[in-house]
Amino acid sequence: xxDSDGKKTLGxxxxxxxPGNVKQSFSHGRxxxxxxxxxxxxxxxxxxxGQKPTGPGAGPVGDPSRRPAGITDSEMDRRLKAVQxxxxxxxxxxxxxEAEEKARAEDRERRRAEIEAKxxxxxxxxxSLKAKAEEEERAKRAAEAAAQQAAAPSVSEPTQSRPxxxxxxxxxxxxxxxRDREETNKKNRQDDDSRRSGKLxxxxxxxxxxxxxxxxxxxMKRKQDRARAKAMGGSVEREKIIRDVQLPPAIVxxxxxxxxxEKTGAVVKALMNSGLMVTQNETIDAxxxxxxxxxxxxxxxxxxxxxxxxxxxxEVDDEGDLQNRPPVITIMGHVDHGxxxxxxxxxxxxxxxxxxxxxxxxxxxxxxxxxxxxxLSFLDTPGHAAFTSMRSRxxxxxxxxxxxxxADDAVMPQTIEAIAHAKAAKVPMIVAINKIDKPAADPDRVxxxxxxxxxxxxxxxxxxxxxxxxxxxxxxxDELLEAIALQAEILELKANPDRAAVGAVIExxxxxxxxxxxxVLVQNxxxxxxxxxxxxxxxxKVRALIDDQGNRVKExxxxxxxxxxxxxxxxxxxxxxxVTSTEAQAREIAEYRAxxxxxxxxxxxxxxTLEQLMANAKADENVSELPILVKADVQGSAEAIVQAMEKIxxxxxxxxxxxxxxxxxxxxxxGLAEASGxxxxxxxxxxxxxxxxxxxxxxxxxxxxxxxxxxxxxxxxAASGLLSNEIKENFIGYANIKEVFKVTGVGKVxxxxxxxxxxxxxxxxxxxxxxxxxxxxxxxxxKRFKDExxxxxxxxxxxxxxxxxxxxxxxxxxxxFTREEVERSL
Numbered sequence: 034x035x036d037s038d039g040k041k042t043l044g045x046x047x048x049x050x051x052p053g054n055v056k057q058s059f060s061h062g063r064x065x066x067x068x069x070x071x072x073x074x075x076x077x078x079x080x081x082x083g084q085k086p087t088g089p090g091a092g093p094v095g096d097p098s099r100r101p102a103g104i105t106d107s108e109m110d111r112r113l114k115a116v117q118x119x120x121x122x123x124x125x126x127x128x129x130x131e132a133e134e135k136a137r138a139e140d141r142e143r144r145r146a147e148i149e150a151k152x153x154x155x156x157x158x159x160x161s162l163k164a165k166a167e168e169e170e171r172a173k174r175a176a177e178a179a180a181q182q183a184a185a186p187s188v189s190e191p192t193q194s195r196p197x198x199x200x201x202x203x204x205x206x207x208x209x210x211x212r213d214r215e216e217t218n219k220k221n222r223q224d225d226d227s228r229r230s231g232k233l234x235x236x237x238x239x240x241x242x243x244x245x246x247x248x249x250x251x252x253m254k255r256k257q258d259r260a261r262a263k264a265m266g267g268s269v270e271r272e273k274i275i276r277d278v279q280l281p282p283a284i285v286x287x288x289x290x291x292x293x294x295e296k297t298g299a300v301v302k303a304l305m306n307s308g309l310m311v312t313q314n315e316t317i318d319a320x321x322x323x324x325x326x327x328x329x330x331x332x333x334x335x336x337x338x339x340x341x342x343x344x345x346x347x348e349v350d351d352e353g354d355l356q357n358r359p360p361v362i363t364i365m366g367h368v369d370h371g372x373x374x375x376x377x378x379x380x381x382x383x384x385x386x387x388x389x390x391x392x393x394x395x396x397x398x399x400x401x402x403x404x405x406x407x408x409l410s411f412l413d414t415p416g417h418a419a420f421t422s423m424r425s426r427x428x429x430x431x432x433x434x435x436x437x438x439x440a441d442d443a444v445m446p447q448t449i450e451a452i453a454h455a456k457a458a459k460v461p462m463i464v465a466i467n468k469i470d471k472p473a474a475d476p477d478r479v480x481x482x483x484x485x486x487x488x489x490x491x492x493x494x495x496x497x498x499x500x501x502x503x504x505x506x507x508x509x510x511d512e513l514l515e516a517i518a519l520q521a522e523i524l525e526l527k528a529n530p531d532r533a534a535v536g537a538v539i540e541x542x543x544x545x546x547x548x549x550x551x552x553v554l555v556q557n558x559x560x561x562x563x564x565x566x567x568x569x570x571x572x573x574k575v576r577a578l579i580d581d582q583g584n585r586v587k588e589x590x591x592x593x594x595x596x597x598x599x600x601x602x603x604x605x606x607x608x609x610x611x612v613t614s615t616e617a618q619a620r621e622i623a624e625y626r627a628x629x630x631x632x633x634x635x636x637x638x639x640x641x642t643l644e645q646l647m648a649n650a651k652a653d654e655n656v657s658e659l660p661i662l663v664k665a666d667v668q669g670s671a672e673a674i675v676q677a678m679e680k681i682x683x684x685x686x687x688x689x690x691x692x693x694x695x696x697x698x699x700x701x702x703x704g705l706a707e708a709s710g711x712x713x714x715x716x717x718x719x720x721x722x723x724x725x726x727x728x729x730x731x732x733x734x735x736x737x738x739x740x741x742x743x744x745x746x747x748x749x750x751a752a753s754g755l756l757s758n759e760i761k762e763n764f765i766g767y768a769n770i771k772e773v774f775k776v777t778g779v780g781k782v783x784x785x786x787x788x789x790x791x792x793x794x795x796x797x798x799x800x801x802x803x804x805x806x807x808x809x810x811x812x813x814x815x816k817r818f819k820d821e822x823x824x825x826x827x828x829x830x831x832x833x834x835x836x837x838x839x840x841x842x843x844x845x846x847x848x849x850f851t852r853e854e855v856e857r858s859l
Contacts, residue, residue, distance in 0.1 A: 180250070278326050279334045280319050287313040289322055293331050303328055345567075345611045345622070350529040350557075358528040358591040359400070359408040360521035361430055361554065365451035366437035368742075371467040374504040375437055376413055379514070398539050398552055398594030399581045403514050409521075410554070410592045412539065430537045430554050433520050434462045435513075436488075440474035440501070444482040452486050461524070463516050464490055464499040470506050528591035533612040534560035538568060539594065541603050542667035543696040549573075549600040553589075553610055560595070561588040565616050569608030570627040572619035573600040603695045606669040657686045657755040660711035661748065662702055663693040666718050670741070671695055674716060677745050686755040688748055698735060700724050707731045712751075714744055758854040766790025766827065766849040773841055774832070779814065781839040782832045785847060792831060792849050793824040800835070801846040811836045 104112075248256075278292045290300040290313070297313045303325050304311050311317065323333045364372045380401055399411045412431065434455040438448055455462045464483065466476045480490050480499065489495025498516045502509035540552040551568065553560070560566075564575045576599030578586045589595040597610075601623075613619045661678070665671035671693045678688045691709055692702070698713055698720035704727075706713050712734040713720075720728065720735055728735050738744040768785040776782050785792075794815040800808040816832040817825055825831040833847060 273330060276331045277334050278331050279336050280322055280326065281336050282319050283316050284319070284322050285314065285316050286311055289317070289325065293326060293329055295329055300325060300329075345613070350532065354529045354531060355527035356530060358526050359410050359593075360432045360517065360524065360526055361410045361412065361592055362433045362435055362517060363412040363431040364435050364437060365454070367439070367442070367445035367447040367451075370437050370439040370442065370445075370448075371504050372437045373413055375465065375467055375502065376411055378504040378507055378510055379411070398554055400594060403518070404511075405514075405518070407514075407518055407521075408592075409514070409517060410594060412554070430539070430556065431458060431460050432524060432526060433517060434458075434460050435465050435517070436462055437465045437467050438479050438483075439468045440466045440476050440479060441468050441471045444479070444486065449486060452488060461520050462488070462497055463513070463520060464488065464497060465513055466499060466501045467504060469501045469508060470503040476501055526592075528557045530559045530590045532558040534558035534564065534566070534589075534610070535612075536560060536610040538604050538606055538608045538610065540606060540667050540669045541695070543603050545697075547598055549603045551597045551600060551604055551610075552594060553597050554594045555589050555591055557591055558612070559588050559590050560597070560610075560612070564612045565614070565619050566597075566610050566612045567619040567622045568600070568610040569604040570623055570630060571600050571602040571604045571608075572616070572623040573597075574616065575599050603668050606672055658689045659686065659748070659752045659755060660689045660691050660709050662691055662706050662711055662713045663716070664698050664702060664713065664718050665693070665695060665716040668695050670716055674714070674741060674744060677741070678748060681745070681749055681752055686752050688752055697721055698724050700727050703727045703731065703733050703735075706733045712736060714738065714748070716741070716744060753856070756856075758856055761853050761855050762850050763853065764790070764848065764850045765796060766792050768792055768831070768833070768847040768849065770841060770843055770845045770847065771830075772843055776834075779834055781841055782814070782816075782834045783841050783845075783847070784830065785833050786830050787825050787827050789827055790849065791824050791826055792833070792847075793851075794822070796849050796851050798833075798835070799848040799850070800838075800841065801848055802842070802844075804846075808835065808838050808840070810838055 274294070276293060278289075286300055286304065287297050290297040293300070301311065301313055304317070304321075307321075307324065309317070309321065319335065326333050364376055366372050376399070380399055399413070401409045401411060403409065434451070436448070436451055436455065438444065452462075464479075466479050468474060469476065480493055483490065484493065488497055490497045490499035492499060498520070500509050500513045500516055502513050534555055535557045536553040536555040538551050539554050542550055544550045549571070553568075560575065560578065562575050562578055566573060566575065575597055577597075578589055579596040579598070580586050580589075581594055586595065613622070663671060663674050663678070665674060675690050675693050678690050681688045691711055692705060694702075697718050698715055700723050702713055703720075703724050705711075706728075713728075713736070715735060715737045717739055719737065725735075727733075736744075736747070738747075766787060767789040768787045770783040770785050772784040774782045774784060792815065794812055796812075798810060798812055799806050813834040813836045814832070815822060815825065817829070822831070835841065
């Protein structure tokens with residue numbers, strides 16, 4: 034073959050000539066070369082395993098005929114260097130892989146040695162425990178054998194003294210005694226074998242050997258006493274056990290027999306002997322049951338339904354068990370005085386950004402750690418209705434009250450209300466004068482205004498701490514925290530974390546995905562996940578605990594606010610949470626409280642006498658009612674709205690809340706609203722699709738609110754529409770009658786002089802005689818000279834004639850007035 038240059042090349046016989054194929058290897062001296070055919074030309078590349086040619090003209094810079102065609106010297110050097118670098122890199126990678134494999138082998142050996150050492154330690158520990166258990170078992174068996182040997186003579190003595198009943202068969206007793214001796218020896222051998230074995234086998238368990246159930250010492254003593262009494266020929270009588278039987282107001286016969294530990298048939302027989310034909314499943318009253326209990330010789334302990342709450346014991350903690358707990362601080366004050374903004378500045382958070390209109394609608398519970406390391410628990414309340422509810426239910430959760438007053442404002446109604454709540458709760462107060470950074474701020478005016486409500490701050494020589502703060506600039510926040518820490522140190526707040534938890538519900542809501550959720554502030558003890566509790570009329574088991582940051586926790590100690598999941602219903606704000614031992618106890622207490630509350634509500638709304646019934650009916654006739662339905666997102670807001678609705682109204686009109694609940698508006702609510710003709714007020718909740726369609730079809734009005742004050746104002750306006758308009762009279766003038774004339778076709782006409790104001794034709798008039806009203810009506814005519822005029826000014830004369838009245842005399846006084854209707858509001 035020959036290439037395009039005419040040079041002869043060596044090719045492989047029978048192999049196709051394709052670009053990139055190796056044709057044949059040949060040598061120049063001792064250097065092996067490879068012929069590679071490319072698309073355009075052939076290249077002779079030195080084979081990696083060969084040696085470089087030597088001598089003049091050899092190598093990459095030698096004679097061009099002795100090296101690959103078309104390759105320059107620099108290109109040849111570069112290729113050789115690349116081959117050498119690749120070889121060096123392969124050597125390095127091989128060394129790295131070998132080192133890595135060696136390290137892995139050492140690691141595996143080390144792990145294997147650790148596992149073997151751990152297994153060896155476990156085996157040694159198990160063997161030591163097993164040897165100890167066997168030693169204790171042998172000691173126990175030796176003690177039991179000694180006790181049986183000591184008790185054997187006392188049983189055998191009366192048996193040997195018994196007379197032989199049958200003297201005709203003297204040989205029967207020795208044979209029986211020998212057989213018994215053999216059985217005893219065999220049993221002793223078995224006991225020795227089982228004692229030596231040290232393990233309970235199936236055969237030993239089946240024949241009741243040492244590994245089976247053993248008699249107690251008291252049972253063995255009773256058996257010996259019965260055998261001794263029987264051997265002496267006496268009768269064995271069972272000792273009567275007198276029991277204290279708890280007797281509720283009504284009890285089932287079978288339950289009564291169980292509490293007395295008597296047979297049910299015997300109790301039924303006793304009742305039949307008393308004249309009562311009852312079965313074991315029927316209920317009898319407490320008096321009858323008391324007679325039966327006394328007949329059987331037991332003692333009666335009367336109990337009531339309220340005794341179910343006795344399981345919730347009021348524990349008195351020892352002084353040694355008490356530990357310091359964080360103080361609970363409640364932020365109170367008037368609307369828009371900066372309560373939540375101040376708390377946000379302390380927490381370095383932005384809670385107010387999530388509230389509608391910048392107003393707090395829910396009770397928030399937060400825990401803050403100061404720069405000094407002290408933990409503080411804060412409560413942020415939307416008004417004070419829920420605060421009052423907590424106190425009325427006995428949930429005194431607040432240790433310190435921080436009264437927030439705006440420095441550019443004065444003492445407002447809710448500020449006065451907060452002062453009253455703090456005094457009623459008998460908790461110390463700290464005054465925080467907020468918005469001190471505003472130009473119109475005047476803290477001295479606030480201090481002076483507080484004097485009117487018996488709040489004397491320290492700068493006024495009082496004992497109430499006051500701090501000037503600014504939630505915007507952060508001024509005075511450190512001083513406020515120091516004041517709180519000082520007050521908490523004076524109070525010496527302590528609690529016992531090592532006991533069953535007791536807490537108060539700060540807020541409760543019905544979450545769509547999580548069910549009923551209650552915000553609980555633990556007051557004493559520790560609430561743990563899995564605890565069974567009762568809170569108000571609800572009960573449950575702690576499924577999860579979530580702190581104020583949204584993190585799940587396993588337990589919550591004193592003064593720690595947490596969200597509790599796992600309730601069967603939504604409790605009310607202020608309900609006390611108590612941990613019980615069993616779920617049955619919690620359910621029983623919750624059912625009792627629910628029934629008691631139901632009876633109380635029924636009794637409060639019922640008329641007990643005929644006079645009360647008639648008085649209520651008469652009052653209802655004179656009072657107009659505005660029925661409404663309230664649905665809110667949380668229980669605290671619903672309760673606050675209901676309490677606000679109860680305050681709206683007077684003797685003529687009132688607001689009646691037909692139903693209040695927590696959760697979305699449903700078709701049931703729409704049906705109730707349609708039947709009663711009431712609107713539905715939704716606070717931070719919405720109606721589902723089916724409820725909206727039903728409301729549109731039936732014409733039920735649904736209003737949505739996110740601020741409590743807007744809802745209250747709208748209800749007030751609606752209730753004001755039920756009030757009748759007020760008639761207001763405006764006196765516009767007086768006229769004295771000088772003379773009376775009789776005019777044909779008109780009747781008597783009074784010639785008058787207008788002394789005050791103005792006399793109008795369309796106004797109403799009264800006729801006064803000796804300052805006594807003798808007639809009230811309207812004018813038939815008002816003339817000035819001979820012309821009919823609409824009005825006559827003061828100082829002018831005119832003629833007046835009354836409609837359907839003519840008993841007028843000279844000297845009478847005519848009073849002129851107008852009437853207007855004024856809309857009333859609550």
